[in-house]
Structure formats: C-alpha cells, structure tokens
Amino acid sequence: MSKRLVLSSDHAAIALRQAIASHAATLGWEVVDIGPTTPESTHYPLHGKAAAERVASGECDLGIILCGTGQGIMMAANKVPGIRCGVCSDTFSARMIRQHNDANMLSIGARVVGEGLALEIAEAFLAAEFEGGRHATRVAMIEG
Template identity: 45%
Template sequence: MKVAVGSDHAGFEYKEIVKNHLQEKGYQIIDKGTYSKESVDYPVFGEAVGKAVASGEADFGIVICGTGIGISISANKVPGVRAALCTNEYMARMARKHNNANVLAFGARVLGIDVALGIVDQFFSSEFEGGRHERRVNLISEIEKDLCG
C-alpha cells in the first residue's frame, strides 16, 4: 500500500517518525515534504498529499501540522479527498469505517507521539463498512461534483 505523507515545520518530526513506523510495517511511503523544521506554509503540503491521493499516486495520505486543522482543511480542498482530523483511536476507526476517509490528519502540538501512532495504526487497520455509510459518502461526493464541477 502506498501512503503519501506531508507536514509543515510543526509536524516535521512526527512525519519522520510516522514514515519509519509505516515503513517497518511494509507500507511504501511517498514523502511530499516538508523536509526540515524550517518554517513553511501548511497549505502547500496538504494540497500535495491530497493530489497524490486523488490522482491514485497514493492509496491513502497522512497530513500533520501543529493542530492538524489547517492542513486538513487544505487537503479537503482537493476534489476526491476525505481528510479526517482525528484526536483519538476511535475517531480514526470511525473515519475509515463510516466516512471512508482517505487522508488522516492530526496535530503534532496536541498529541503525544504514542497517541499519534495509535491513531495511525487504527486508521490503517480499519476498513470502510459500506452499506448505509456508502449512501452518505456518495452524498458528499455529489456535493463536491455540484460545487466543483
């Protein structure tokens, strides 16, 4: 499975830890930056990960900034992206099971790394349930089509 990862400077250290964690589990990582702790703008990296997922270059994405808020908003501007900002394992599980999220977002300044890695593991060990949830995800896609063309 291919996972695109991206962060701003605030999320850089967590991105590096998450990359190693996933590579140890056999995931192929596509690093969309940033590549240092030098100050950068999170929308650039949210967009890059979103485009990688939407285009099929990656199966899933992970975006990390200080809170996870700005970078998740940025990723969600890319048509076809369903980025979920998760602060615990339950949210990560439900993001996949009920919302078919394809990008995970979290904040490096609000979560400990062990909590963040637990969220990552839950996100990737959960699968979309379909059924009544598929109808709802399709409604989201319809809104996107109507507004984005």
C-alpha cells in the same frame, strides 16, 4: 489495495511525520514522504494540497498529513476533489473515519497529541477498511 501512503507536514510536525513514516513502513506500507525536511517556516496549505493530489490521482492509496493542530492542513486537503480527510486525536475516531466515512486521508495535530498516541492513531487509520452498505450512501452524499 497496494498500500502506498503519502505523508506531508509543515515545519511544526517534521519529527512526528518522520516517526509515523517509519512506523507505517514496519506495518508494510510503501511510504512516500514528500517533506519538508528542514525546520524553516512553511505554508501548510501547500503541503496539504500536494499530499491530497497524490491520493486523489490514485498515485497513493491513503495519506497522513500533519501541522500544529491538524486543522489547517486538513482544510487545504479537503479542497482537492475526491479527498475525505479528518483530524483525529484518538484511535476510535481514526478507525471510524475509515470504516464509516471512507476517509482517504488522516490529519494529526503535532502540538495536540504525543508521539505514542500519534502512532496508535495512524495505525488504527491504516488498519481500518470502509464498511460500505448504508455508509456508502452517505459518502456519496458528501461527494455530491
């Protein structure tokens, strides 16, 4: 895996997204941060879709997206064919969505978790690998 990671957020999560971008870079990831960079109100569906398109096209291997709760931006990302994105507020779930669901994107709520936990969640997601086996059958069912 080439380790290319796209990050995006809405206005509510700029600082946390930038902290995750810096942390991912220290873990050896090439970070593609597609913004935004200014605090004016933005539309999370546009940011979720833009990041998801980069993952779905193969331009990036994985993606991390953020908004206030992580829910809305995740819903937008999951509309892009080939994307499997989950919202996680703990490290166990972040690891499991990679290992069992072959998630290629993670969503985090900037108003739900603090920076320290968010960095741990991102690291758990990025370090995990899909286990395949019986899980591959189930992921194929999700893909329809």
